[in-house]
Amino acid sequence: MTNAAIETRSLRKRYGEKLAVEDLSLTVRRGEVFGFLGPNGAGKTTSLKMLLGLVEPTGGAGTLLGAPLGDRATRAKVGFLPEHFRFPEWTSARELLRFHGRLLELPDTIARERAERLLGTVDLLDAAHRPLRGYSKGMLQRTGLALALLGEPELVFLDEPTSGLDPLGRRLVRDLIRAERDKGTTVFLNSHLLGEVEATCDRVAFVKGGRVVRERALAAEGEGVEFEAVLRASGLDADARAGLERFGRVLHDEGDEVRLSLASESALPEIARWVVERGASLRHLSADHVSLEDEFLEVMGADHRPG
Amino acid sequence: MRFLAIVRFTLEEAARRRVLLAMLLCGGAFLVLYAVGFHFLVRDLAGEKGAMATLTRQFVVNMFTIAGLFAVNFLMVMSAVLLPVDTLSGEITTGVLQTVAARPVARAEIVLGKWLGHLLVVWGYLLALASGVLAIAWFTAHRAPPHVPAAFACLALEAAVLVSLSIAGGARLSTVTNGVLAFGLFGFAFLGGWVEQIGSFVNNDATRNIGTVTSLIMPTDAMWHLAAHLLQPPFLAQMRMSPFSMGPVPSAAMVVWAVLWIVAALASAVRGFRRRPL
Numbered sequence: 142m143t144n145a146a147i148e149t150r151s152l153r154k155r156y157g158e159k160l161a162v163e164d165l166s167l168t169v170r171r172g173e174v175f176g177f178l179g180p181n182g183a184g185k186t187t188s189l190k191m192l193l194g195l196v197e198p199t200g201g202a203g204t205l206l207g208a209p210l211g212d213r214a215t216r217a218k219v220g221f222l223p224e225h226f227r228f229p230e231w232t233s234a235r236e237l238l239r240f241h242g243r244l245l246e247l248p249d250t251i252a253r254e255r256a257e258r259l260l261g262t263v264d265l266l267d268a269a270h271r272p273l274r275g276y277s278k279g280m281l282q283r284t285g286l287a288l289a290l291l292g293e294p295e296l297v298f299l300d301e302p303t304s305g306l307d308p309l310g311r312r313l314v315r316d317l318i319r320a321e322r323d324k325g326t327t328v329f330l331n332s333h334l335l336g337e338v339e340a341t342c343d344r345v346a347f348v349k350g351g352r353v354v355r356e357r358a359l360a361a362e363g364e365g366v367e368f369e370a371v372l373r374a375s376g377l378d379a380d381a382r383a384g385l386e387r388f389g390r391v392l393h394d395e396g397d398e399v400r401l402s403l404a405s406e407s408a409l410p411e412i413a414r415w416v417v418e419r420g421a422s423l424r425h426l427s428a429d430h431v432s433l434e435d436e437f438l439e440v441m442g443a444d445h446r447p448g
Numbered sequence: 449m450r451f452l453a454i455v456r457f458t459l460e461e462a463a464r465r466r467v468l469l470a471m472l473l474c475g476g477a478f479l480v481l482y483a484v485g486f487h488f489l490v491r492d493l494a495g496e497k498g499a500m501a502t503l504t505r506q507f508v509v510n511m512f513t514i515a516g517l518f519a520v521n522f523l524m525v526m527s528a529v530l531l532p533v534d535t536l537s538g539e540i541t542t543g544v545l546q547t548v549a550a551r552p553v554a555r556a557e558i559v560l561g562k563w564l565g566h567l568l569v570v571w572g573y574l575l576a577l578a579s580g581v582l583a584i585a586w587f588t589a590h591r592a593p594p595h596v597p598a599a600f601a602c603l604a605l606e607a608a609v610l611v612s613l614s615i616a617g618g619a620r621l622s623t624v625t626n627g628v629l630a631f632g633l634f635g636f637a638f639l640g641g642w643v644e645q646i647g648s649f650v651n652n653d654a655t656r657n658i659g660t661v662t663s664l665i666m667p668t669d670a671m672w673h674l675a676a677h678l679l680q681p682p683f684l685a686q687m688r689m690s691p692f693s694m695g696p697v698p699s700a701a702m703v704v705w706a707v708l709w710i711v712a713a714l715a716s717a718v719r720g721f722r723r724r725p726l
């Protein structure tokens with residue numbers, strides 16, 4: 142029995158010629174909000190479908206809440222919001238929740254009580270009796286969220302939950318994710334919206350071309366955050382440039398400009414002193430917090446074109 | 449039970465969809481026309497007198513009743529193919545099934561639940577229209593054909609064959625391909641049935657065999673012929689005069705075959721759907 146919510150080894154999915162997921166090996170701990178980041182077509186949705194048993198892996202193995210992938214009973218403890226939430230248009234949000242309550246084999250009174258509470262949480266009580274065909278995109282997404290949480294899952298998969306939502310809708314999703322984390326639910330969030338991930342996730346994995354290329358914890362408020370320093374000076378000789386290495390990794394060095402990666406801003410005065418003592422004229426020195434977006438672009442590399 | 453949840457949701461869906469409403473309007477319009485036709489037919493027959501007239505009258509009324517059921521049979525075929533035709537393929541394409549299949553429900557339960565739900569709807573439709581035809585015959589001519597329950601059972605089995613085919617196709621094919629295939633097979637069996645009838649009328653063995661083979665491939669027409677045979681009074685049935693039973697009567701083995709055919713179609717549906725990426 143493993144304590145991981147999700148554990149996979151070399152999961153792979155091939156559709157005919159197309160390799161959708163090449164090698165997915167990752168571990169998601171119980172109770173964490175895990176961000177799965179990558180450009181469109183990176184294989185995020187396919188990975189998630191393999192974990193849920195909607196798609197059979199071509200190779201590899203894994204466990205979900207300790208049970209092998211595809212185990213039916215485990216799915217009672219798992220919630221899921223698909224990427225493009227599609228629905229039977231003739232039914233209403235309330236009826237759809239009832240139907241899923243029956244699929245979960247919840248006792249009638251509990252199903253009813255939970256459905257009403259969730260409809261309230263996602264602010265759909267007014268529209269709950271109307272057919273879904275008349276819902277706006279945001280209302281549908283909120284219906285999908287209520288559906289995902291109906292089983293009071295231990296693990297929730299959200300595939301691009303805020304795409305197409307307005308700022309209020311995004312706020313709602315963010316609040317729901319936080320509320321789930323506070324309850325101890327594990328959340329697996331597929332996204333390419335980095336701000337959202339930065340605001341909610343404990344840990345992230347970057348996926349590219351169907352493999353995890355980087356995995357790391359997101360630091361809480363200021364600790365261990367990376368900075369990027371930009372230095373512009375004329376008359377910097379090779380010696381001076383080489384000496385900069387001891388302050389941090391040199392990212393870029395061309396002409397008058399050098400860019401460095403720093404662990405903290407406190408190195409700036411020393412850098413300034415070093416440059417001036419070497420006889421160069423310092424014109425500019427600054428340091429900026431490296432955002433997830435910068436990291437994303439760095440990880441995905443220059444060869445990546447907008448998907 | 450999760451299976452019953454799927455059945456129930458399918459029934460609720462059918463009740464709201466326009467396809468069923470359209471089929472009901474078609475059926476209602478047909479029954480009105482049929483009642484008017486029957487009324488005038490009976491009035492004309494009442495004018496004739498004599499010993500032969502009673503026999504003619506009985507023959508014509510029986511034939512007209514079976515003709516009415518022949519039309520009902522066609523409406524039933526339409527509904528049995530069209531109602532379930534996109535339930536799997538359509539919901540796979542749009543992704544509606546993703547949230548359903550992510551629940552602790554077996555893929556087989558989804559397929560069989562949808563199958564039973566649609567079958568119940570088609571049976572309800574068949575029962576309503578066929579009873580309508582018999583009621584019209586009873587109230588205008590005061591006559592009812594024999595063996596009604598057995599004949600209805602044959603038609604119900606025919607409906608089950610078609611619903612199973614439509615569901616099995618939906619698990620593997622696109623909606624359009626599935627519809628074309630289902631109607632194509634039905635038409636194939638229908639033509640095969642006529643070849644068999646005509647062949648046996650002129651005593652040609654080869655054509656009779658063609659009929660048997662088509663019935664084995666697609667047992668719908670055999671079920672209709674069995675029903676039509678049962679609905680004729682024995683003396684008429686033996687004369688082999690009616691346009692609905694000139695040929696050999698399908699045997700009881702054909703009924704067993706139809707049941708096996710349904711089981712095989714469902715097994716194929718479950719197997720196809722189980723491996724489908726959703």
Ligand SMILES: Nc1ncnc2c1ncn2[C@@H]1O[C@H](COP(=O)(O)OP(=O)(O)O)[C@@H](O)[C@H]1O
Nearest residue numbers: 156159160161180181182183184185186187188
């Ligand atoms: N059913 C499928 N058949 C063929 N190719 C697919 C299928 N689903 C996804 N793909 C391909 O696999 C790759 C990964 O897709 P997806 O998992 O949807 O990526 P993401 O969710 O990261 O945008 C894409 O190139 C996509 O075109």
Ligand SMILES: [Mg+2]
Nearest residue numbers: 185186187224
């Ligand atoms: Mg995706």
